[in-house]
Amino acid sequence: MNHPVPGLLLTTVGPGDSIYPWNRHTVRMDQVFAPWRIEWVERDSSRDDIDECVFCELPDQDDDRRNMIVARSEHAFVLLNNYPYNPGHVMVIPHRHTGEYRDLRETVLIDHARLKQRTFDALEDALNPDGFNTGMNLGQGAGGSIDDHLHTHVVPRWEGDTNFMATVSDTQVIVEALDDTYERLHDAFAKQDDTTVTAGGAVLVG
Numbered sequence: 133m134n135h136p137v138p139g140l141l142l143t144t145v146g147p148g149d150s151i152y153p154w155n156r157h158t159v160r161m162d163q164v165f166a167p168w169r170i171e172w173v174e175r176d177s178s179r180d181d182i183d184e185c186v187f188c189e190l191p192d193q194d195d196d197r198r199n200m201i202v203a204r205s206e207h208a209f210v211l212l213n214n215y216p217y218n219p220g221h222v223m224v225i226p227h228r229h230t231g232e233y234r235d236l237r238e239t240v241l242i243d244h245a246r247l248k249q250r251t252f253d254a255l256e257d258a259l260n261p262d263g264f265n266t267g268m269n270l271g272q273g274a275g276g277s278i279d280d281h282l283h284t285h286v287v288p289r290w291e292g293d294t295n296f297m298a299t300v301s302d303t304q305v306i307v308e309a310l311d312d313t314y315e316r317l318h319d320a321f322a323k324q325d326d327t328t329v330t331a332g333g334a335v336l337v338g
Contacts, residue, residue, distance in 0.1 A: 187281040196334035207243040220288040258320035261288035
């Protein structure tokens with residue numbers, strides 16, 4: 133059964149209006165950014181280039197822009213969520229394929245933690261949220277759709293974004309904003325110290 137989840141209700145008044153919540157001048161709620169169910173990365177049948185673990189295969193394809201990989205470090209990477217709760221919802225993912233947090237070596241743990249710090253900085257610079265939700269789903273009982281490869285969710289939050297999805301006519305889910313969010317985050321990472329842009333498009337964080 134698919135339960136409704138808290139979504140970000142967005143508003144418009146005409147062409148050119150921003151869909152982002154930090155522009156709070158709009159007055160009519162008729163668009164919803166978040167979808168009805170939690171899907172961290174779409175396992176789309178059209179992606180016939182993904183055979184096994186999506187978190188293992190996407191970083192190896194050398195096409196970070198297409199795959200929504202915003203930033204990389206030595207042992208981890210930052211992936212923009214295809215179906216975000218809020219704009220800027222990303223996952224910080226170690227390269228090591230394991231669902232057991234205690235399997236990670238100290239070097240990987242430290243690198244993963246530092247990349248999370250850089251991610252908070254980039255999100256604050258790009259999107260100016262009021263706060264964050266962050267955490268992991270560990271084990272089959274935790275409710276995540278991918279439980280065999282660790283990933284930490286980082287969800288920007290704004291005051292007043294906790295509305296439940298309204299059941300109204302002419303409501304639509306916005307997905308076009310993902311490209312704009314990617315560019316904002318990419319630029320914010322690139323402005324940080326000790327970074328370079330890789331051939332695949334992601335920002336390499338030193």
